[in-house]
Amino acid sequence: MSFVSxxxxxxxxxxxxxxxxxxxxxxxxFVLLIASxxxxxxxxxxxxxxxxxxxxxxxxxxxxxxxxxxKQQSKRFMVLGVSISxxxxxxxxxxxxxxxxFAAVFGIKSLGAxxxxxxxxxxxxxxxxxxxxxxxYRGKLKACEKFVDLSMYISFxxxxxxxxxxxxxxxxxxxxxxxxxxxxxxVEGLQIFLFGLIKKIVIADxxxxxxxxxxxxxxxxxxxxxxxxxxxxxxxxxxxxSGYSDMAIGVAKTFGYDLCKNxxxxxxxxxxxxxxxxxxxxxxxxxxxxxxxxxxxxxxGKLRTKINLMxxxxxxxxxxxxxxxMVFWGALHGGALVVHKTFREQSDKHDVHITNRVLKGxxxxxxxxxxxxxxxVCWVFFRAQSFADATTILTRIVTGAAGVQYYFVFTFIFAAxxxxxxxxxxxKNQGHGYYPVxxxxxxxxxVILLLVILLTFMFFYAGDTAFIYFQF
Amino acid sequence: MSKKTVDTILSWGVAxxxxxxxxxxxxxxxxxxxxxxxxxxxxxTSIRTPNTVIVRGAEGYGINAVDERGYLNDNTLPLKEHYIxxxxxxHAEGLQIMQEDxxxxxxxxxxxxxxxTVYNIGTAGQTFPLIVEGFRAAMEEFPDxxxxxxxxxxxxxxxxxxxxxxxxxxxxxASSGIAxxxxxxxxxxxxxxxxxxxxxxSQLRQQFDSMDFSMRDAFGIAALLEKNKxxxxxxxxxxxxxxxxxxxxxxxxxxxxxxxxFALLRSEFDGPILILYHSGVMLLPDGTLLIKRETEYYDxxxxxxxxxxxxxxxxxxxxxxxxxxxYSLPYGxxxxxxxxxxxxxxxxxxxxxxxxxxxxxxxxxEKN
Numbered sequence: 081m082s083f084v085s086x087x088x089x090x091x092x093x094x095x096x097x098x099x100x101x102x103x104x105x106x107x108x109x110f111v112l113l114i115a116s117x118x119x120x121x122x123x124x125x126x127x128x129x130x131x132x133x134x135x136x137x138x139x140x141x142x143x144x145x146x147x148x149x150x151k152q153q154s155k156r157f158m159v160l161g162v163s164i165s166x167x168x169x170x171x172x173x174x175x176x177x178x179x180x181x182f183a184a185v186f187g188i189k190s191l192g193a194x195x196x197x198x199x200x201x202x203x204x205x206x207x208x209x210x211x212x213x214x215x216x217y218r219g220k221l222k223a224c225e226k227f228v229d230l231s232m233y234i235s236f237x238x239x240x241x242x243x244x245x246x247x248x249x250x251x252x253x254x255x256x257x258x259x260x261x262x263x264x265x266x267v268e269g270l271q272i273f274l275f276g277l278i279k280k281i282v283i284a285d286x287x288x289x290x291x292x293x294x295x296x297x298x299x300x301x302x303x304x305x306x307x308x309x310x311x312x313x314x315x316x317x318x319x320x321x322s323g324y325s326d327m328a329i330g331v332a333k334t335f336g337y338d339l340c341k342n343x344x345x346x347x348x349x350x351x352x353x354x355x356x357x358x359x360x361x362x363x364x365x366x367x368x369x370x371x372x373x374x375x376x377x378x379x380x381g382k383l384r385t386k387i388n389l390m391x392x393x394x395x396x397x398x399x400x401x402x403x404x405x406m407v408f409w410g411a412l413h414g415g416a417l418v419v420h421k422t423f424r425e426q427s428d429k430h431d432v433h434i435t436n437r438v439l440k441g442x443x444x445x446x447x448x449x450x451x452x453x454x455x456x457v458c459w460v461f462f463r464a465q466s467f468a469d470a471t472t473i474l475t476r477i478v479t480g481a482a483g484v485q486y487y488f489v490f491t492f493i494f495a496a497x498x499x500x501x502x503x504x505x506x507x508k509n510q511g512h513g514y515y516p517v518x519x520x521x522x523x524x525x526x527v528i529l530l531l532v533i534l535l536t537f538m539f540f541y542a543g544d545t546a547f548i549y550f551q552f
Numbered sequence: 553m554s555k556k557t558v559d560t561i562l563s564w565g566v567a568x569x570x571x572x573x574x575x576x577x578x579x580x581x582x583x584x585x586x587x588x589x590x591x592x593x594x595x596x597t598s599i600r601t602p603n604t605v606i607v608r609g610a611e612g613y614g615i616n617a618v619d620e621r622g623y624l625n626d627n628t629l630p631l632k633e634h635y636i637x638x639x640x641x642x643h644a645e646g647l648q649i650m651q652e653d654x655x656x657x658x659x660x661x662x663x664x665x666x667x668x669t670v671y672n673i674g675t676a677g678q679t680f681p682l683i684v685e686g687f688r689a690a691m692e693e694f695p696d697x698x699x700x701x702x703x704x705x706x707x708x709x710x711x712x713x714x715x716x717x718x719x720x721x722x723x724x725x726a727s728s729g730i731a732x733x734x735x736x737x738x739x740x741x742x743x744x745x746x747x748x749x750x751x752x753x754s755q756l757r758q759q760f761d762s763m764d765f766s767m768r769d770a771f772g773i774a775a776l777l778e779k780n781k782x783x784x785x786x787x788x789x790x791x792x793x794x795x796x797x798x799x800x801x802x803x804x805x806x807x808x809x810x811x812x813x814f815a816l817l818r819s820e821f822d823g824p825i826l827i828l829y830h831s832g833v834m835l836l837p838d839g840t841l842l843i844k845r846e847t848e849y850y851d852x853x854x855x856x857x858x859x860x861x862x863x864x865x866x867x868x869x870x871x872x873x874x875x876x877x878x879y880s881l882p883y884g885x886x887x888x889x890x891x892x893x894x895x896x897x898x899x900x901x902x903x904x905x906x907x908x909x910x911x912x913x914x915x916x917x918e919k920n
């Protein structure tokens with residue numbers, strides 16, 4: 081079930097009303113669990129069985145981890161749980177990719193491919209289940225006594241299919257508290273939801289019209305048109321994904337829960353390290369805490385740190401999709417992180433720092449522009465249909481190739497809006513994004529809210545509204 | 553009800569009114585003007601509300617005037633004797649571009665206004681079968697026409713289209729735009745006036761209509777049933793050998809139908825009839841432009857035109873030349889996509905040029 085559907089509106093209203101009517105916290109959890117299962121099964125009821133299986137394995141093995149008599153034994157249960165979860169993910173998402181790659185490497189004509197349907201959101205809920213198991217193993221978290229509680233954490237419908245990837249250590253404690261569903265929460269949550277909805281159906285879906293057309297036939301368009309399409313894609317993927325996160329955060333808020341921030345004006349990042357602190361924050365911190373640190377992090381020397389960084393980003397790329405383009409996309413970002421880390425080490429070592437304020441501002445501006453362009457280059461590999469298409473796009477942009485001149489009006493409009501919003505964020509909130517929640521006790525905020533709703537309805541794109549990150 | 557509640561309701565009501573006014577102002581510039589009036593016994597089944605201005609910004613951008621007959625024409629051009637009728641669909645109507653750029657306006661600038669004026673009766677949805685169906689009515693409504701130009705983008709003409717088209721409508725003067733506007737009842741007139749000053753209503757309604765509220769895909773059941781149905785249909789499908797003769801039969805039936813259609817047009821009007829076929833185009837991944845000509849019908853269509861003294865023009869070469877010259881495309885806009893949708897300014901100009909060249913050849917022949 082998509083957030084942008086009548087079915088979701090109905091589910092939300094009914095669930096909200098019932099949750100307001102129930103008396104106890106357990107009853108509320110149960111209602112939310114049922115709603116989450118309906119939400120998920122709406123795509124394909126068969127996927128639900130897998131979700132329940134995944135949850136049960138985590139529930140069962142976490143208990144075993146806690147009950148284990150020795151550390152060695154509990155580690156075995158943790159490894160078993162992680163292996164099963166990754167095995168399920170690996171089978172559904174990567175089986176054909178690995179079989180195909182194996183066949184290509186060894187020159188085997190064909191090993192055959194299975195007709196596997198990728199369950200929606202499997203990458204997201206698997207990572208949530210893993211975080212629960214590992215946190216229980218690390219002693220950061222108690223194992224859940226009730227299956228319903230763990231099920232609700234893993235399948236909580238606002239963030240189930242496209243994040244944010246909520247940590248068990250962040251969410252389960254909230255479930256143990258009384259989280260009131262107040263009028264203020266409802267007003268704030270719905271405004272945040274609307275904010276995300278605008279990003280999705282007004283901006284991202286409209287830009288998809290241009291992006292899809294240009295990326296389908298890159299040889300036809302001029303270098304400038306291709307460059308603008310890449311810019312359009314950078315805005316589209318940001319608004320699509322962060323829009324979904326905002327909607328998830330808004331819906332969770334109405335039920336009294338706080339989900340973590342997932343995006344924080346990523347395109348103002350002056351370097352790759354900063355970019356990954358602002359882009360898909362829940363994934364990058366997950367990878368840092370459960371993969372990078374597990375690999376040794378920065379505890380095993382400079383070279384090993386860089387290898388760990390690269391490995392983390394390669395796997396991060398693979399998480400996004402089972403193909404070599406995604407791996408390459410991860411490698412580009414990993415490479416950039418390694419270069420930036422080395423640069424920082426050297427500048428610290430030789431104590432090279434800019435002290436002049438004007439020069440510092442200029443360099444920062446230049447770094448932001450450079451980082452944005454680098455991110456766009458990476459997006460080309462992320463979005464193009466093949467490596468050949470990606471290189472064609474970049475070559476045609478660099479050489480200023482002649483072709484169809486297609487300057488999509490909305491790219492300019494939305495780029496201007498994003499720039500203005502970013503400047504406001506930089507000035508008003510020390511370089512960080514924030515939700516423009518209006519005080520509806522006053523008259524003009526009411527006008528603004530109603531006008532925004534009307535304009536959204538007037539200008540939303542009525543075509544395909546699938547979220548990009550659902551495929552991951 | 554407490555005073556606080558009343559104040560809150562009032563405050564929200566006023567806020568909604570202010571928001572609506574602002575949104576309405578935006579609508580005037582984006583999408584406003586002229587709904588349609590349905591009619592029978594005439595060339596088309598609908599006309600635009602006469603004497604209004606239409607603004608459309610969703611695909612391209614156009615500000616167009618509707619004349620007193622309900623067609624998109626610049627009223628500064630008087631409908632003279634010996635005018636040429638421009639028939640066609642939404643392409644000819646030209647809501648996506650400014651009025652001075654439509655093929656009719658371009659032709660009017662090319663032709664000597666003292667000799668000929670082109671009058672646009674292009675109507676959205678008026679595809680070729682519907683043009684044929686209303687042909688007699690059009691010739692009765694415009695008896696002084698010296699020629700007919702038709703813009704068509706599809707050649708398909710099914711058995712059902714044929715049956716309907718041969719049953720020609722007789723023109724009823726009560727169906728003209730002027731008569732229809734005068735006969736509008738109070739409620740209809742009021743409705744038109746409200747929609748005229750509140751374009752935001754039409755804009756919201758159009759968006760609402762485009763929304764998909766169905767839940768047919770719920771729980772993957774429909775997909776599963778469809779898959780099973782497709783599998784069953786595959787098993788029951790006849791072998792290719794048995795379906796081949798049917799295709800051949802369809803082809804010859806089409807030729808026979810088109811011969812009858814064009815004979816009918818010729819019997820209704822003995823002046824020059826020019827049909828300009830402009831097929832869709834597609835940008836291929838390797839950068840070439842594909843002309844999507846309907847080859848299964850084209851030869852039969854062309855032959856039927858020749859048999860009945862009708863001139864068939866084809867815009868394909870002009871489209872290809874424009875693309876080869878500077879990658880210009882006849883369809884698409886910078887606020888939608890290129891190579892799809894309606895004719896853009898260039899497309900209208902190319903079609904006008906093709907019409908003009910063919911018309912001048914006819915003139916030259918007449919003079920010689």
